[in-house]
Amino acid sequence: MSRKTSLVLIFCLFCGIFLISAPAASGQKKVRKSTARAVSKKRVAAPKVKKTSDIAPLLADVEIPGASGVLVETLRGKPIIDSFSDAPFNPASNAKIATAFAVLKAFGPEYRISTNVWTDGAVDPTTGTLIGNLFISGKDPLFSFANAITVANELNKLGIKSVSGDLIVADGFSINLSNSTAQSANSLFATLVPSSRPEAASRSWDIFQGYSGIFGDLSVPGVTFGGAVSVRPLPEKLTLLFSHESAPIKETLKFTLCYSNNFVADRLGDLVGGPKAVEVIVEQGEHTGARTGQVLREFARV
Secondary structure, eight states: OOHHHHHHHHHHHHHHHHHHHHHHHHHHHHHHHHHHHHHHHHHSOOOOEEEOTTTOGGGTTOOOOTTOOEEEEOTTOOEEEEESTTSOOOOGGGHHHHHHHHHHHHHOTTOOOEEEEEESSEEETTTTEEESOEEEEEOOTTOOHHHHHHHHHHHHHTTOOEESSOEEEOTTOOSTTOSOHHHHHHHHHHHHSGGGOOHHHHHHHHHHHHHHTOTTOOOOOOOEESSOEEEOOOOSSOEEEEEEEOSOHHHHHHHHHHHTOHHHHHHHHHHTTSHHHHHHHHHHHHTOHHHHHHHHHHHHHO
16 A cells, blocks of 8 residues: 555545544533533522612622622612622621621720729738739730730839739630630730740730830839639729720721631620620611711721
8 A cells, every 4th residue: 555545544534533523522512501501590590780880880890799698888878789688698707797886886996995903912012022812804805915914014013023822814804816714814824924924925025015116125024923823703802903905996896807807706796795785786776877877987987
């Protein structure tokens, strides 16, 4: 068989295979396309989207996912985007918006959460010893290592270098976003005592000094204890030594919403009385539109 004949046969064989397989391939493609169209029609419901482009033209071309409900309004209640807003959905972390609203409505954006330092004894100025126990109470969800050393620093300013008794922490106290009061109490105890202070706490204090404009102070705040640490209810008769205040609550809310932090959101909700109280405050806000708008504008500004 000549080379020319072989090439002709190979070419004819290739054409035959192509002609046989082409209809099948074409049919497969059509089946895949029709299946995709069927699935698409089944999964995506008819859009229920109302958009007012003259108010917010940038939102006019926003694609709304099929399995979600969206309602965007002006502060005067005029709809900008309405997509399945009446359909029931799990709000997930959107519920934090309701918590933030309730907190702002109840306390205002400048409210600060207090961590109180108490005692049942008295200070001996000659030795710098607090004869008695030291008590800590507070529910600041963002209380940190730096805040704990600040407490030690304030105790030193009062002339207290040591405590003869125990460190007693009230339930609900937390440090470094810990959900365990017992763990937080142990961490606070270790941080207040310079010899047991974690390295992370010392670094946190150095950073705090720098941002506070007191960098260069070589003194190391701290107190020692003759007793141990425990978590239990505070007695009725105590003397308040001082209160440590958190940053304005608007800053705590920024952290909560930016990082969608469940722990902080739960603690803030507890400040206003829990989920039911949040629901009541939000419902009351719906009946006082002017006040609601004022709170939202305030939050938008901060």
